[in-house]
Amino acid sequence: xxxxxxxxxxxxxxxxxxxxxxxxxxxxxxxxxxxxxxxxxxxxxxxxxxxxxxxxxxxxxxxxxxxxxxxxxxxxxxxxxxxxxxxxxxxxxxxxxxxxxxxxxxxxxxxxxxxxxxxxxxxxxxxxxxxxxxxxxxxxxxxxxxxxxxxxxxxxxxxxxxxxxxxxxxxxxxxxxxxxxxxxxx
Amino acid sequence: xxxxxxxxxxxxxxxxxxxxxxxxxxxxxxxxxxxxxxxxxxxxxxxxxxxxxxxxxxxxxxxxxxxxxxxxxxxxxxxxxxxxxxxxxxxxxxxxxxxxxxxxxxxxxxxxxxxxxxxxxxxxxxxxxxxxxxxxxxxxxxxxxxxxxxxxxxxxxxxxxxxxxxxxxxxxxxxxxxxxxxxxxxxxxxxxxxxxxxxxxxxxxxxxxxxxxxxxxxxxxxxxxxxxxxxxxxxxxxxxxxxxxxxxxxxxxxxxxxxxxxxxxxxxxxxxxxxxxxxxxxxxxxxxxxxxxxxxxxxxxxxxxxxxxxxxxxxxxxxxxxxxxxxxxxxxxxxxxxxxxxxxxxxxxxxxxxxxxxxxxxxxxxxxxxxxxx
Numbered sequence: 287x288x289x290x291x292x293x294x295x296x297x298x299x300x301x302x303x304x305x306x307x308x309x310x311x312x313x314x315x316x317x318x319x320x321x322x323x324x325x326x327x328x329x330x331x332x333x334x335x336x337x338x339x340x341x342x343x344x345x346x347x348x349x350x351x352x353x354x355x356x357x358x359x360x361x362x363x364x365x366x367x368x369x370x371x372x373x374x375x376x377x378x379x380x381x382x383x384x385x386x387x388x389x390x391x392x393x394x395x396x397x398x399x400x401x402x403x404x405x406x407x408x409x410x411x412x413x414x415x416x417x418x419x420x421x422x423x424x425x426x427x428x429x430x431x432x433x434x435x436x437x438x439x440x441x442x443x444x445x446x447x448x449x450x451x452x453x454x455x456x457x458x459x460x461x462x463x464x465x466x467x468x469x470x471x472x
Numbered sequence: 473x474x475x476x477x478x479x480x481x482x483x484x485x486x487x488x489x490x491x492x493x494x495x496x497x498x499x500x501x502x503x504x505x506x507x508x509x510x511x512x513x514x515x516x517x518x519x520x521x522x523x524x525x526x527x528x529x530x531x532x533x534x535x536x537x538x539x540x541x542x543x544x545x546x547x548x549x550x551x552x553x554x555x556x557x558x559x560x561x562x563x564x565x566x567x568x569x570x571x572x573x574x575x576x577x578x579x580x581x582x583x584x585x586x587x588x589x590x591x592x593x594x595x596x597x598x599x600x601x602x603x604x605x606x607x608x609x610x611x612x613x614x615x616x617x618x619x620x621x622x623x624x625x626x627x628x629x630x631x632x633x634x635x636x637x638x639x640x641x642x643x644x645x646x647x648x649x650x651x652x653x654x655x656x657x658x659x660x661x662x663x664x665x666x667x668x669x670x671x672x673x674x675x676x677x678x679x680x681x682x683x684x685x686x687x688x689x690x691x692x693x694x695x696x697x698x699x700x701x702x703x704x705x706x707x708x709x710x711x712x713x714x715x716x717x718x719x720x721x722x723x724x725x726x727x728x729x730x731x732x733x734x735x736x737x738x739x740x741x742x743x744x745x746x747x748x749x750x751x752x753x754x755x756x757x758x759x760x761x762x763x764x765x766x767x768x769x770x771x772x773x774x775x776x777x778x779x780x781x782x783x784x785x786x787x788x789x790x791x792x793x794x795x796x797x798x799x800x801x802x803x804x805x806x807x808x809x810x811x812x813x814x815x816x817x818x819x820x821x822x823x824x825x826x827x828x829x830x831x832x833x834x835x836x837x838x839x840x841x842x843x844x845x846x
Contacts, residue, residue, distance in 0.1 A: 313560065313779050341690045344780065344791050346806040353797055365780050365793065365808075369687070369703060376780070396688040400816040408524075423517040423845060432522055 287371050290315035293337065301327055306380075314365070316376035324379055325389040331366060331375070332394050339366040339375065342391070345401035347409035351383065351435040360386045360409060387412040408433040481505060485827065489518050495592065495834070496841030498815075507826050512819045519845040527805035532558055532772035533632055535805060540626040542807065543843035545588055548581035548617075549785035550843075551630040556711055557781025557792040558632045561774040569762030570634050571713045575755045576647070577617070577629060578712070579748040583654070584613040585786035586741045586748075593738060593835040594665050597674050602665045609657055612650050619643070634768040644756050651749050658745060666742055675735040676728035679821045679833035683732070689817040692810050693788025694744060695837055698724040698737030705784040717754050719747045734836035741838070744786075773800055787811055787838060811844040 288296075291310050294317055298305055304323040309316060319327060331339045344365040350356050364377040379388060390413040392399040402413045403422040410431040413419060421428060430437055440448050483506075488499040497518035503511040523542060527535045539554045540547040552574055559566065591606030614624045621629045621637050629636050665671055681691065686699045696703060704721040706714040722743030724736030776798040782791040788810025797803040814837045822833050 312777055340687050343690065343782065343789070344793055344806065344808040346793050346804075348795060348804050348806075353803065363793065365791070369701075372708070395690065396685075396820075397690040397813050397816060400812065421517075423520040423522075425517070432525055 287373050288337065289373070290375060293373065293375050296334075296337065297327065297331075300330060314374070314376050316363075316378050318378045318380060321379045321381060321388055324377070325391060325394075327377070328364070328391045328394045336371075337368065337373075338370045339368045341367050341369060342395040342397055342401070343367045343374075345398060345405060347405040347411055347433065349383070349409060349433065349435045358383055360411060362388060362405065362411060364391075381411065385412070386410070387414055389414050390416040392416060407431070410434070482510070487830070489515075495839060496844075498834075498839070498841055498844075500818075500830070500834075502827065502830070504827060507828075509822055509825050509827060509830060512822055512830070514815055514818060516815065516841075517845050519841045521846065523807065523846040524805055527802055529801065531800045532774070532802060535802065536631065537626065537628050540628060541842065542809070542846055543785065543787065543790075543811075543840050544625055545840050546581050546585040546786045547625060547627050548577045548629060549585075549783065550790065551628070552578055552712075553781065553783035553785065553790045554792055555630040555632050556783055557779055557794050558772065558774060560781050561777060561779040561794060561796060562632070562769070562772070564633045564767050564769070566633060566767050567762045567764075568713075568760045570764050570767070572755050572759050573635060573639060573764065574630060574712050575714065575717070576639075576752055576759075577620070577627075579751045579755070580613050580616065580647075582748050582786045583745050584610045586745050587613075589786070589838045590661070590665075590738065590741055593838075594671070596831050596835040597671060599665060599668070599671065602661055605657060605661060605664075609654055612653070616643070616647060616650065619646075631765075631768055632772050634766065635764040638764045639759075644759060647752065647756055651752060655746075655749060658742065662742065666739060672728050672735060675738060675832055675836065676733050677730050678825065678829045679734045679836060680730045681732040681737075681817060681821050685817065685820060686732070689820070690813045691788070691817055692813065693784065693786070694740040695737055695788065695814050697722065698740045699732035700724050700726070700736075705782065705789060711783060717751050719750050722747065734832050737836045737838075741786075771800065773798070782808070785810060787840065787843070788814065790843075807846055809843045809846060811839040811841075815839050815844060 294308055301323055304320045305317050306320060307318040331337050346363045348361040348363060350359050350361060360381045360383055362379045367374045381388060388411060390402055402416055403420060405411045406419055407421040407424050408431055429440060442448055483504050485502040485504055487502060489497040499515040501513040502509050523538055526538050536551045536554060539550045543550050587606040587610040591603040594602040617627060618624045619640055621627050681699050683699045683701055686696050700723050702721050702723050707721050722740050724731055724740055726736060728735055774796040776796055778795040780791060780793045782789045790810055791808030793806040794802055795804040822830050
């Protein structure tokens with residue numbers, strides 16, 4: 287078992303200059319790495335016998351927009367875990383919000399295939415070299431990327447209303463009668 | 473999938489989205505050569521409600537009912553994972569009574585979930601009676617939950633920092649009574665189903681999942697343990713005080729044919745119910761006094777930061793990646809669903825199987841579409 291600073295040290299020795307930023311004081315210590323070196327780094331993290339990150343616990347996209355003090359960007363977060371050594375580490379890659387693209391890691395961990403499809407579906411992140419980059423949760427002809435902060439829900443989808451019906455609270459605020467009122471006179 | 477890829481004798485068969493054996497709205501596109509399945513393409517998303525977007529628009533406690541509605545078979549475990557993650561982010565330590573009650577309800581719900589899984593699996597294979605036995609027992613657990621928090625399926629019981637209600641008076645006796653009645657049922661089901669020759673013929677050597685493949689696809693929970701990997705978060709990275717209980721982690725042994733077959737996965741669930749009974753007994757014995765809302769914060773407002781919390785649900789490791797911007801609503805909630813990873817391995821393990829065996833494989837990985845599609 288290695289602690290997060292030790293893992294970071296190993297990475298810094300192996301990939302000098304590829305680690306842009308790191309924070310070891312938070313709950314889940316992470317390192318922000320260069321997008322170009324990600325695939326190589328993942329292969330190393332998995333194959334190195336001292337690290338042996340055999341499972342990709344989670345792959346998430348995050349849209350940093352409208353957050354005070356944070357640059358606008360798309361982040362892809364890899365939560366790694368080693369069942370062999372029982373240590374964890376977090377890799378982050380920062381991408382521009384316009385046309386984000388990144389190398390796929392599906393050859394390293396097979397589960398990345400579906401996780402990357404989900405990130406593509408929800409954030410529009412293109413994973414270069416992915417074997418089957420299609421939408422996974424939304425229909426194939428859905429427009430826009432729902433989890434982007436500036437996403438606007440379409441009015442209709444194939445002629446069907448795509449927005450939720452008005453909430454009772456909204457109706458009441460607009461002065462409309464909500465439901466039946468047994469105490470109403472008449 | 474490209475239509476042009478098909479030629480000659482190949483046949484395309486659509487299984488679902490409305491199919492009694494798919495446990496929800498799942499569509500499988502099968503490319504078959506006669507009875508042999510050559511390729512499967514799962515199409516998911518029919519139950520997609522974009523939980524993660526909803527979570528950004530409500531406050532932290534408001535996410536819990538949505539979390540309940542993901543895996544509606546095991547809501548207690550879903551909301552427990554979320555509550556644990558937020559507590560980790562805020563640095564809340566709950567008292568012993570809350571921890572113990574959480575173990576009780578989580579394990580009761582694990583039994584209920586496994587009963588449903590086993591019952592419907594038997595029905596998929598063609599045995600109707602075990603289904604009725606399982607649902608009879610599951611009903612008793614739902615009654616206990618209804619008595620505790622008023623709801624039978626979607627509880628909103630695990631709050632951040634505590635619980636919505638304390639256990640009602642007399643719960644301990646009623647729970648003990650249930651366990652006493654339930655234990656013989658496991659033996660009965662084993663005689664009736666688990667070691668039934670027809671059932672074994674249908675499930676052993678079908679849908680074999682190797683250890684390496686399970687790790688690469690990050691398959692967790694009973695599916696991983698069915699492949700012989702002894703890994704359970706309750707044992708290996710304990711939470712809720714699981715380290716203080718005595719229980720075993722059952723793994724598949726390949727008793728009837730290959731290790732990691734449908735039968736192994738099925739039998740791990742049966743054994744897990746026995747272990748859950750042990751856990752609940754110990755928790756009932758030690759149930760300490762205390763106020764279950766002692767540490768519930770007036771306003772849930774975690775500091776700026778992020779956390780990845782995971783817990784062992786009946787279907788595997790459920791992970792919550794929560795980013796806080798210091799406000800009252802989460803900035804981002806990402807759910808790592810165990811069913812999602814379990815289904816992604818389906819195309820691999822069902823290659824070269826018969827069409828009828830696909831039913832056995834889907835049932836054995838025990839997916840709930842509500843959680844898969846979120």
